[in-house]
Amino acid sequence: MPTPVKKQVHLAAQLPGIHNVTVWSDPRSESQISIDSFIRLAQTVERGKFDFFFLAEGLRLREHKGQVYDLDIAGRPENLTVLSALAAVTTHLGLAATVNATFNEPYEVARRFATLDRLSGGRAAWNVVTSYDAFTGENFRRGGFLPEADRYTRAAEFLLTARELWDSWSAGDLRADARSGEFVAADAGRFAHRGRHFDISGRFTTPPGPQGHPVIIQSGESDAGREFAASDAEVIFSKHNRVDVAREFYRDVKRRLATYGRSPDDLLILPTANAVVADTDEEAAAYAEEISRELVSPQTAIAHLEAVWGRDLSAYDPDGPLPDIEPEDDAHFLKGHSVFRKGRAETARQWRKLAEERNLSIRELVIEVGGRQTFVGSPQTVADAIDDYVQSDGADGFVLVPHLTPGGLDDFVDRVVPILQERGVHRDDYTGTTLRDHLGLATAPRPTTWGGPGRPLRTGSDDKETSA
Amino acid sequence: MTGTTGATHGTTGGTSGAAHGPTGAIDPTGTPATASDATAPLHLAVALDGAGWHPAAWREEGARPGELLDAAYWADLVIEAERGLLDFVTFEDALGLQSAAFHLPDDRTDQVRGSMDAVLLAAHLAPLTQHIGLVPTTNVTHTEPFHVAIGIATLDHASRGRAGWRPQIASRAADAAHFGRRTTPQLTEGDVTDPESISQPLRALFAEGAEVVQAARLLWDSWEDGAEIRDAATGRFLDRDKVHHIDFRGANFSVKGPSITPRTPQGQPLVVSLAHATTPYEFAALSSDVVAITPHDRAGTAATLAQVAEAVERIGRDVSERPLRILADLIVLLDDEPGAAARRKSRLDEVAGAELTSDAEIFTGTPAELADLLLDRHSTGLDGFRLRPATLPHDLTAITRSLVPELQRRGAFRTEYASTTLRGHLGLARPASRYAKAG
Numbered sequence: 001m002p003t004p005v006k007k008q009v010h011l012a013a014q015l016p017g018i019h020n021v022t023v024w025s026d027p028r029s030e031s032q033i034s035i036d037s038f039i040r041l042a043q044t045v046e047r048g049k050f051d052f053f054f055l056a057e058g059l060r061l062r063e064h065k066g067q068v069y070d071l072d073i074a075g076r077p078e079n080l081t082v083l084s085a086l087a088a089v090t091t092h093l094g095l096a097a098t099v100n101a102t103f104n105e106p107y108e109v110a111r112r113f114a115t116l117d118r119l120s121g122g123r124a125a126w127n128v129v130t131s132y133d134a135f136t137g138e139n140f141r142r143g144g145f146l147p148e149a150d151r152y153t154r155a156a157e158f159l160l161t162a163r164e165l166w167d168s169w170s171a172g173d174l175r176a177d178a179r180s181g182e183f184v185a186a187d188a189g190r191f192a193h194r195g196r197h198f199d200i201s202g203r204f205t206t207p208p209g210p211q212g213h214p215v216i217i218q219s220g221e222s223d224a225g226r227e228f229a230a231s232d233a234e235v236i237f238s239k240h241n242r243v244d245v246a247r248e249f250y251r252d253v254k255r256r257l258a259t260y261g262r263s264p265d266d267l268l269i270l271p272t273a274n275a276v277v278a279d280t281d282e283e284a285a286a287y288a289e290e291i292s293r294e295l296v297s298p299q300t301a302i303a304h305l306e307a308v309w310g311r312d313l314s315a316y317d318p319d320g321p322l323p324d325i326e327p328e329d330d331a332h333f334l335k336g337h338s339v340f341r342k343g344r345a346e347t348a349r350q351w352r353k354l355a356e357e358r359n360l361s362i363r364e365l366v367i368e369v370g371g372r373q374t375f376v377g378s379p380q381t382v383a384d385a386i387d388d389y390v391q392s393d394g395a396d397g398f399v400l401v402p403h404l405t406p407g408g409l410d411d412f413v414d415r416v417v418p419i420l421q422e423r424g425v426h427r428d429d430y431t432g433t434t435l436r437d438h439l440g441l442a443t444a445p446r447p448t449t450w451g452g453p454g455r456p457l458r459t460g461s462d463d464k465e466t467s468a
Numbered sequence: 469m470t471g472t473t474g475a476t477h478g479t480t481g482g483t484s485g486a487a488h489g490p491t492g493a494i495d496p497t498g499t500p501a502t503a504s505d506a507t508a509p510l511h512l513a514v515a516l517d518g519a520g521w522h523p524a525a526w527r528e529e530g531a532r533p534g535e536l537l538d539a540a541y542w543a544d545l546v547i548e549a550e551r552g553l554l555d556f557v558t559f560e561d562a563l564g565l566q567s568a569a570f571h572l573p574d575d576r577t578d579q580v581r582g583s584m585d586a587v588l589l590a591a592h593l594a595p596l597t598q599h600i601g602l603v604p605t606t607n608v609t610h611t612e613p614f615h616v617a618i619g620i621a622t623l624d625h626a627s628r629g630r631a632g633w634r635p636q637i638a639s640r641a642a643d644a645a646h647f648g649r650r651t652t653p654q655l656t657e658g659d660v661t662d663p664e665s666i667s668q669p670l671r672a673l674f675a676e677g678a679e680v681v682q683a684a685r686l687l688w689d690s691w692e693d694g695a696e697i698r699d700a701a702t703g704r705f706l707d708r709d710k711v712h713h714i715d716f717r718g719a720n721f722s723v724k725g726p727s728i729t730p731r732t733p734q735g736q737p738l739v740v741s742l743a744h745a746t747t748p749y750e751f752a753a754l755s756s757d758v759v760a761i762t763p764h765d766r767a768g769t770a771a772t773l774a775q776v777a778e779a780v781e782r783i784g785r786d787v788s789e790r791p792l793r794i795l796a797d798l799i800v801l802l803d804d805e806p807g808a809a810a811r812r813k814s815r816l817d818e819v820a821g822a823e824l825t826s827d828a829e830i831f832t833g834t835p836a837e838l839a840d841l842l843l844d845r846h847s848t849g850l851d852g853f854r855l856r857p858a859t860l861p862h863d864l865t866a867i868t869r870s871l872v873p874e875l876q877r878r879g880a881f882r883t884e885y886a887s888t889t890l891r892g893h894l895g896l897a898r899p900a901s902r903y904a905k906a907g
Contacts, residue, residue, distance in 0.1 A: 070706040075730035081622035084588040107646040115584040138724035176533035200648040286569035294734040
């Protein structure tokens with residue numbers, strides 16, 4: 001046993017299949033929608049003993065200048081349906097999905113996650129997000145959108161309500177006692193929730209799976225998001241940052257847990273990252289450059305610029321300098337993309353400054369601001385960087401997003417994982433069966449203390465109201 | 469991969485045979501029903517629910533009552549159904565606990581209660597099977613049409629073309645309180661005495677359900693085949709001219725589109741509905757590819773087929789273009805020894821404390837007797853049957869290992885799957901997207 005005991009690196013994988021994090025022009029790039037792609041990647045990362053496989057959510061195709069955006073990979077499945085299929089062809093891998101708290105209702109979402117947890121033998125996780133854009137709302141009965149200020153109050157009450165539904169069946173309520181003729185306990189699944197966003201009552205259909213509650217994930221680094229994560233989530237997805245910034249985020253989020261009677265290990269911080277692995281550091285660096293160029297085609301560069309400038313820039317040369325005209329701040333050119341929603345005049349100013357300082361063309365600039373591959377190098381270099389990042393409390397692990405579908409993590413699993421295993425920072429094999437086991441989380445949920453941000457240490461199961 | 473035109477026409481004749489019933493309605497294809505019936509393929513589906521359709525099934529020897537909400541139980545059942553070369557299996561579902569009463573929840577503890585999301589269950593079973601169609605039920609009153617449509621589309625991708633969908637309206641007003649967004653009609657004891665009076669107060673929900681199906685079908689078509697071009701020269705992944713807003717505006721909701729999910733292996737997953745009365749017949753005529761009906765004898769079969777044909781006529785559906793497959797539902801208790809199934813039913817009724825009642829006809833007998841009945845009914849113009857095993861796995865196994873071989877011996881049922889898609893099994897062609905430019 002090595003001393004001192006090192007932190008375990010928690011690894012997750014996302015099949016992006018969308019946006020310009022995926023290179024579709026590479027001959028090795030296969031279908032983003034075929035079930036074979038999902039099975040292939042899930043089985044690869046299960047071989048690498050990853051904690052979980054994650055699928056984001058798509059509710060509206062992005063649009064650019066009033067038309068479907070056609071430059072990036074697009075088209076994806078309903079994520080829980082795919083994960084339910086994957087549960088049949090994997091045995092240990094956790095299965096995580098983003099499901100929106102704005103365009104859904106607690107009864108149905110709680111039921112679907114309880115189903116996935118049952119089907120998978122305790123491997124379900126839910127990334128709770130809210131949307132507030134009317135653009136997405138156009139696909140839904142309810143239309144409209146949620147006032148931005150209500151995002152976290154709705155998310156918190158939604159989650160609380162879901163927890164009440166999962167808790168509405170007690171262990172042993174499913175009797176199935178043929179001799180006595182009692183199939184269920186009287187009142188199994190009975191619930192009532194009266195709150196600001198939800199006022200529902202009746203009987204819940206589905207006894208919870210082995211985990212009781214699925215693992216709860218929160219995405220986002222805002223103050224409200226951090227607080228929500230501290231009170232209610234077990235994993236937080238963040239953006240990858242320079243390690244000093246990441247350490248500050250890590251300290252801040254972990255510090256908040258005590259307020260809610262939770263220990264630092266009750267919430268794992270997993271930034272999104274990508275890894276480019278090759279035989280040597282030089283080859284990896286060259287490959288990373290190539291990926292960046294492929295992700296930002298000349299057309300993509302202009303489209304991104306148009307999204308910030310809010311005007312047609314199709315006459316500009318992607319290999320030429322940035323436009324000297326000013327952005328239109330009210331025009332919405334790229335819809336359904338969260339990055340360019342705000343502060344475009346300021347973004348344009350910064351981009352111009354950067355381009356001037358570094359003498360970058362439009363395309364070079366977009367490549368530069370689009371973010372670099374996170375971990376680039378030989379297997380040894382990448383393993384070192386990941387291990388250091390985790391041991392120095394920049395993160396508890398990473399959600400790896402491959403740039404190729406579905407084979408983009410083959411090299412990582414075959415070449416980096418064994419080094420991490422050798423160092424004793426990544427499991428040689430699964431030691432438990434549920435995702436909670438993999439993440440080192442308590443098996444039992446804490447039904448009496450949930451309650452959302454600003455509601456520390458609530459007790460008493462009679463307190464079912466949220467009046468944020 | 470998809471059905472042949474020949475098969476489509478053959479069964480169209482069978483379907484429209486109903487038009488030769490007492491009403492004297494015109495057969496739109498002009499094909500005499502009797503000419504094709506002898507050779508029309510027989511379609512067999514199985515409806516899976518809990519421990520079987522008898523309320524006391526869960527207490528039978530061989531039942532697995534503690535596993536009804538576990539994946540392995542369902543995998544065993546569906547693999548068995550596939551072994552019997554069945555066209556498809558259906559999965560019941562509702563957004564509320566089961567109840568012995570059609571219109572109200574009950575507080576009974578002596579029957580199977582509890583369920584899982586049927587779409588997710590079906591998706592889980594997809595990689596464990598290769599041929600059989602998977603048809604989950606979903607509620608269309610309390611759910612979002614967009615979510616439902618992409619869920620079924622995803623099931624079609626996950627099963628490589630074997631997805632169906634049974635849309636179901638909420639008939640229990642109490643389920644609305646699980647969502648708190650609307651109220652739905654509360655049926656009375658008087659309403660639930662016969663199917664026509666049940667469906668009357670639910671007409672608006674059926675109309676809304678038809679809108680949900682319409683929106684789903686538009687979303688399924690919203691990506692044409694070939695929308696994904698991966699054209700490196702122009703940098704375009706999509707041909708945006710082949711991805712369409714649907715701009716659906718119904719009386720109850722609107723959906724902008726397009727779908728987020730590309731066109732599926734079947735193009736249009738199969739829509740299956742259950743119908744007992746005029747309003748649901750019209751729903752089926754408007755919305756479904758397959759309708760399950762519940763006649764109780766030979767004469768009733770002819771009468772119901774005529775009613776369906778009238779509904780098809782009223783809606784103005786051209787069944788030569790869009791065939792409607794008609795299956796009759798039957799609850800079945802099967803034993804090889806003559807009389808044994810009836811004795812078993814009596815015993816089950818005794819355990820349940822009441823005689824089994826059902827919307828569907830209840831058959832007890834030997835597999836050979838059931839084969840006689842099915843072939844006789846098939847000759848009246850039905851396309852096939854959806855059998856509801858009274859107990860699981862007993863009556864399912866009797867279907868797959870005794871009934872099916874009996875039908876095969878008589879040359880009346882497939883001896884191997886000739887297609888890998890559900891549409892293919894049913895002889896239905898893969899339709900082109902309605903947005904695809906002709907020529």
